[in-house]
Amino acid sequence: MREILTLLKSGNKPSLLAAIVNAFLGIIKGIAFFFTGNVAMFAEMMHSLGDAANQFFVFIGSALAKKSPTAQFPNGFGRLINLVCLGAVLIVGILSYETVKEGWHHFLSPATESNGMFIALGVLAIGGVMELIVLHKAAKEVLHEVGAEDGGFASIPKSVKYLKRAKPATKLVWMEDLVATSGNVLAFSAILIAYFTGFYRLEGLVSMIIGFMMFYVVGRVFLDNARGVIGETDQEMLNHIAHLVMAEPNVKDIVRLEVIKEGEFLHVELEAEADPKLSLAYLDDVRDYLTHLILSQKGVTEVVILFDEDDGQVSWQHIDEKPTS
Structure with a gap:
């Protein structure tokens, strides 16, 4: 038990922070969806809950991957993080499908009005700020891992250059929170435009876009970690x-x-x-x-x-x- 606790202390900190933030956001977005019935809010709820689940598993995997080699496993447990990331993206893949499906249904049969607009916008604004904070933290971690100077407020754009060399867990958190931040902005815009124009199909369209962005993360993370499981040359x-x-x-x-x-x-x-x-x-x-x-x-x-x-x-x-x- 003591060994597990010691390993957990060395787990990937950005993934743990992201898991906690996304769990909180998933809950408040779920409450907002319950009161508003807004499909864009549903997409964001699914996105946040999916991110929370896989980022928590990634944190556990990144900690256990640091376990010392044993007689039974002389090569160590380093590739465990790649296996965990592969499992994590399956969760995101399932939620991506549900998000796209729900968005498609709403696009075909849109609501005639948008309820609780200010509730939805308030929740999305909170979510956008919190996701941006986590993304900034992940970007700073990317720079730290590759030995680059801290970019301060410019850490996010600066980290793009070094993302390929980042650790698997940090890279996953960076990509997911970039999509999450973008998703909050899209959902916020869709609700606002739909309210003033009456074009409620837009909420379904944005829900599908968010789902497809999630699918993109699934594809990128899957390919990166599949190479890691097989054994990739640096x-x-x-x-x-x-x-x-x-x-x-x-x-x-x-x-x-x-x-x-x-x-x-x-x-x-x-x-x-x-x-x-x-x-x-x-x-x-x-x-x-x-x-x-x-x-x-x-x-x-x-x-x-x-x-x-x-x-x-x-x-x-x-x-x-x-x-x-």
Whole structure:
């Protein structure tokens, strides 16, 4: 029990914050939908509840993924976060379908009036502000994870550039809250326009748009984490580590180098060639140095290094960029 509590303390904080915020918003949006019957509010309620559920599971998964390797699972639990994210998007997928379906029904048979407009608008305004706060927090976490400077109020647009390198849990929270913030704005606009123009089909149309945006998140997150479950190479870090290794005077060539993503972590396997005249004791010191050097790189948690004698031919041709600072 103590180990689980310790792991939970290291879980992804933005996902926990997002889960709490979205659970609260889902409840108040559900109450607003009960009193107003507004289909755009229904879409936002489903969206918030779906986000709350999967972000909570992602928080749990991100914590358990940090569990140390065991004899039964020697490679650790890093990819558990990818599996949890895959399960989480299934929930969003189901709710996306229900949102689109309800929006389509409302588009075909729109209401003749909009009830409780001010209740709906008030709830959506609160939701928009809170979602924006969570999105800003997730954006700052993205910048922190990649080692970029805090962008302050500009953190959200600045984080777009680094999103691909963010941890799976943080990336999911960022994408979901971007869609959630946009959904609040769309729903707010739809209710306001429908009230003043009488074009109540717009509420159904916006509900479908919100549902399709949710489907987009499902697709992106599914593809990203499916690659993570299979085992994806971190090409940028591979090039970086290759430069570090080839800078070691005792390394003549790289036979094989793999940098595999294990959830939030990186697993490195290196087979290098060295001068056959070097003693095993000396090569062991070189291995220790390279192991320490590679482990000091961001995200690397496991390194395996093998040496073979130099065959006089250079076979490593994969370096295409300078090491990052």
